[in-house]
Structure formats: C-alpha cells, structure tokens
Amino acid sequence: MTVPRILTDDTTLDVDRSDTDYEAWLTEAIRAVDADAVRSADTHLLKFPLPIGWGIDLYLKDESTHPTGSLKHRLARSLFLYGLVNGWIRPGLPVIEASSGSTAVSEAYFARLIGVPFIAVVPRTTSAEKTRLIEFAGGRIHYVDEPGAVYAESARLAAETGGHFMDQFTYAERATDWRGNNNVADSIFRQMKAERHPIPAWVVTTAGTGGTSATIGRYVRYPRRGTRVCVADPENSCFFEGWRTDDPAVHCATPSRIEGIGRGRMEPSFQPGVIDRMMKVPDAASIAAIHELQQRTGWQAGGSTGTGLWAALRIVAQMRAAGERGSVLTLLCDGGERYADRYYSPDWLSEQNIDPAPYRAMIQELLDC
Incomplete structure (x- = not known):
C-alpha cells in the first residue's frame, strides 16, 4: 500500500499526549463516583409541625442522610x-x-x-x-x-x-448542573409534587461557598416557577453586607461561629443576582432554632440548619400575618452530633456569651399561639 503523503508531511505540528493507562484510570474513577449517586437513595423531605389551619407548610430537606452526613x-x-x-x-x-x-x-x-x-x-x-x-x-x-x-x-x-x-x-457554583441531574433543587421539586402547596413560595438556604443558593436560584428561574430564594447569613459573615450594598470587596475579620457557613470575604461562587432576599441571623437565634427543632421533632441538627430555620420561621410568621397560604422550605444541612461540644454544650454557649433563651421564647410564641 502506498503511504499517503499527508502522513509523511513534516510541516504539520502534531503532539499526541494520550495515555491509555490514565484513560483507563479516569474511566474507572468516573464510574466509581457516578455509582455512588446511583447507590444512594434520595434524602428525605421532612415536614415541620405547624397548625394545619394556618394553610402554611414548612419543610426541611434532610441532607444529613447522605453517606458522609451532610449537604x-x-x-x-x-x-x-x-x-x-x-x-x-x-x-x-x-x-x-x-x-x-x-x-x-x-x-x-x-x-x-x-x-x-x-x-x-x-x-x-x-x-x-x-x-x-x-x-x-x-x-x-x-x-x-x-x-x-x-x-x-x-x-x-x-x-x-x-x-x-x-x-x-x-x-461550587459551576461544578453542579443547575438545570437538573438530581441536584438538590431538582430533588426538592420532585418530592414536593404531591404536597398541597407543591411550588414553594420560598426556599431558604444558607451560604458557605454560595453554591447551593446559586444552584437553587438558577433552577427556579429557568422554568419560571415563581419560587423566591432567601439566604440566611450568620454573624461574622460578609455575604449579607456584600449583597445589600452590591459590593464584592467587603470583608469581615472575625470568623463565623456557625461552622460551614458565613465567610470573611465574598466568595467567587456566591451569586448575588439569583437571590431575592437575605436575612442577617444572630447566632443565638440559630442555636435557639436547633434546640427548639430537637424539642418539637426529635431531629438534632447543626448550627447552619438553625440559621436557615430561623429565617424560614420569620417568613412563615410574615405569611401568616398577611393571610397568605403556601409552603416554605429550608435545609437540614447536617446532624447535630457533630456539634455536641458546641451548640448543644451549655459550657461552650456560656464561653461564647450566647443566650438562646430569648429567641426560643420568640419561636414558642409563634408556634404555640
């Protein structure tokens, strides 16, 4: 067979970096990561007890049931x-x-x-x-x-x-396919289909990287669902101020006491434009919310869950005062057993000068009236 001249041409630069051993490793690595998603059942959607006559339902998406215990x-x-x-x-x-x-x-x-x-x-x-x-x-x-x-x-x-x-x-905000593919937003809306208010009026999340709020915000806007997104921010975090002032350069020198959320700088993954509302939540209110959650449901959660739950309860109270009906959803980000020596420790709370009692009283006033 005559060798085509195109194969003997030495003026064409041609570098082949393919590595069959690496490609085989990569194929197996991707398979293993994908298999984890198939192997894991979806996380539960829990309903927080509110009086049925209010016409308002509050849900917590329990991400603590993942194999590694968190969102x-x-x-x-x-x-x-x-x-x-x-x-x-x-x-x-x-x-x-x-x-x-x-x-x-x-x-x-x-x-x-x-x-x-x-x-x-x-x-x-x-x-x-x-x-x-x-x-x-x-x-x-x-x-x-x-x-x-x-x-x-x-x-x-x-x-x-x-x-x-x-x-x-x-x-965080670009690695997740926000249009679906079983991300947390896709899972939420599939699980809500049979509920009496299947399209949430509000989804409340918190921000560490900002990836979750970006995913949920984009997901609800893409098909024009009408759901609004609220981000709850703890003390010692700059996200609220950066969002309120539209200033990406804001900083906070003191680290957040609510592990996993709150940052000292506006992180690149935080997307202010997809967020409809933000709340600045006192740390004592975050702790009060998880203590009351455990008291009323038996579910023990971490501090970031409390930050989101406090904001969700404020929205519930506002909806009730306005005579609105609908559903509100927030995330149970991880289990409280990881924080036994902190948020559930009277000694730690005393050292940090955190008193949840006044905020628990506010929650009780709302739920028991």
Missing part, C-alpha cells in the same frame, strides 16, 4: 466529577481542599473511593468531631492558625505536591 456530599461529588473530566485530578496525586469540616469529610470519602490521597486545610478552631470524621474517611489534616490563610496554604500545598487544589469557594 456537602452532593457538592463533593460534583467537584470530583468536574475535576476528573477537566483532567485536574490525577492518579496518585493528592486532592487538597480548604474547608472548615463538612466539605472535607465528603471529599475525603470520594478521594478514597477513587484511590487518591486527600489533605484538608482547616482552621485550628474546627471541631474535633469534624476532624475525626475527615481522618476516619481517609483524609489527612493540615492546620492553619489564621482562618483566612486556608486558601493560600491549600494552593501552596498543591504546587508543592503536584496535586489539585479543589477550591470549593470558586467552583
């Missing part, structure tokens, strides 16, 4: 798939994340699933229970003394090791 399981799965298909995660090299806990727990799980090392860069103030869970899932802890140093230290470790800095605070 961040969905984010970690999306971030790993995003990193894999982009060629950023490579066999044998570490994945590194800046995290206060729950994201790192979930990412450690997925790293072990595909057989790569995982390093969590966390502030020293992170709860001992969360660091234990990260290590139990196969991760290694790398502490920093200054919470704001987690970003630069993660990037430094990635450069030093040849690994990949996952950077949830940049990629």
Whole structure:
C-alpha cells in the first residue's frame, strides 16, 4: 500500500499526549463516583409541625442522610466529577481542599473511593468531631492558625505536591448542573409534587461557598416557577453586607461561629443576582432554632440548619400575618452530633456569651399561639 503523503508531511505540528493507562484510570474513577449517586437513595423531605389551619407548610430537606452526613456530599461529588473530566485530578496525586469540616469529610470519602490521597486545610478552631470524621474517611489534616490563610496554604500545598487544589469557594457554583441531574433543587421539586402547596413560595438556604443558593436560584428561574430564594447569613459573615450594598470587596475579620457557613470575604461562587432576599441571623437565634427543632421533632441538627430555620420561621410568621397560604422550605444541612461540644454544650454557649433563651421564647410564641 502506498503511504499517503499527508502522513509523511513534516510541516504539520502534531503532539499526541494520550495515555491509555490514565484513560483507563479516569474511566474507572468516573464510574466509581457516578455509582455512588446511583447507590444512594434520595434524602428525605421532612415536614415541620405547624397548625394545619394556618394553610402554611414548612419543610426541611434532610441532607444529613447522605453517606458522609451532610449537604456537602452532593457538592463533593460534583467537584470530583468536574475535576476528573477537566483532567485536574490525577492518579496518585493528592486532592487538597480548604474547608472548615463538612466539605472535607465528603471529599475525603470520594478521594478514597477513587484511590487518591486527600489533605484538608482547616482552621485550628474546627471541631474535633469534624476532624475525626475527615481522618476516619481517609483524609489527612493540615492546620492553619489564621482562618483566612486556608486558601493560600491549600494552593501552596498543591504546587508543592503536584496535586489539585479543589477550591470549593470558586467552583461550587459551576461544578453542579443547575438545570437538573438530581441536584438538590431538582430533588426538592420532585418530592414536593404531591404536597398541597407543591411550588414553594420560598426556599431558604444558607451560604458557605454560595453554591447551593446559586444552584437553587438558577433552577427556579429557568422554568419560571415563581419560587423566591432567601439566604440566611450568620454573624461574622460578609455575604449579607456584600449583597445589600452590591459590593464584592467587603470583608469581615472575625470568623463565623456557625461552622460551614458565613465567610470573611465574598466568595467567587456566591451569586448575588439569583437571590431575592437575605436575612442577617444572630447566632443565638440559630442555636435557639436547633434546640427548639430537637424539642418539637426529635431531629438534632447543626448550627447552619438553625440559621436557615430561623429565617424560614420569620417568613412563615410574615405569611401568616398577611393571610397568605403556601409552603416554605429550608435545609437540614447536617446532624447535630457533630456539634455536641458546641451548640448543644451549655459550657461552650456560656464561653461564647450566647443566650438562646430569648429567641426560643420568640419561636414558642409563634408556634404555640
């Protein structure tokens, strides 16, 4: 056979970087991450007890039932798939994340699933229970003394090791397919179909990266559902002020006491334009809400759940005062057992000068009148 001249032409630059061993590893890694989603049942949609005559229903989407115990399981799965298909995660090299806990727990799980090392860069103030869970899932802890140093230290470790800095605070809003594909918003609306008010008037979320509010906000706008999105922000966080003033440069020097949410800077994944409303929630109100949640339902949740629940209850109260009917939904982000030494500890609350009692009284006044 005559060799075509196009194959012998030496003026064409041609570099082939394909690696069959890597492609085989990548195929298996993606399969393993996808299989986790198929293997896991959807999370429960719980109904908070309100008087039926109000015509208002309040729900909590219980994300604590994921294999790694929090809403961040969905984010970690999306971030790993995003990193894999982009060629950023490579066999044998570490994945590194800046995290206060729950994201790192979930990412450690997925790293072990595909057989790569995982390093969590966390502030020293992170709860001992969360660091234990990260290590139990196969991760290694790398502490920093200054919470704001987690970003630069993660990037430094990635450069030093040849690994990949996952950077949830940049990629959370783009790694998730907001149009569907069983994201949290898609799951919520499928589960609400049989309820008496199937289209929520409000979905209340909180913000750590901003990825969840971005996903839900985009999802409800795309088919013009009419649902509005409220983000509840704790003390010592800049998201509320940055959203209110439309200033991406705002900062907050004091770290949030509500783990997993609240940031000292406006994170790249936080998308103000998809948010209809924000509330600044006192930390004592967040703690009061989870204590009252446990008292009335037996469900024990983390502090971020309390932040969202307080905001949801305010919306319920406003709807009732206005004679409106409908449904409100918020997230049960993770379980309270991770915070036994904090939000459920009288000693810790006293040390932090947090008194939930006045806010519990407000909740009781609303629910028991």
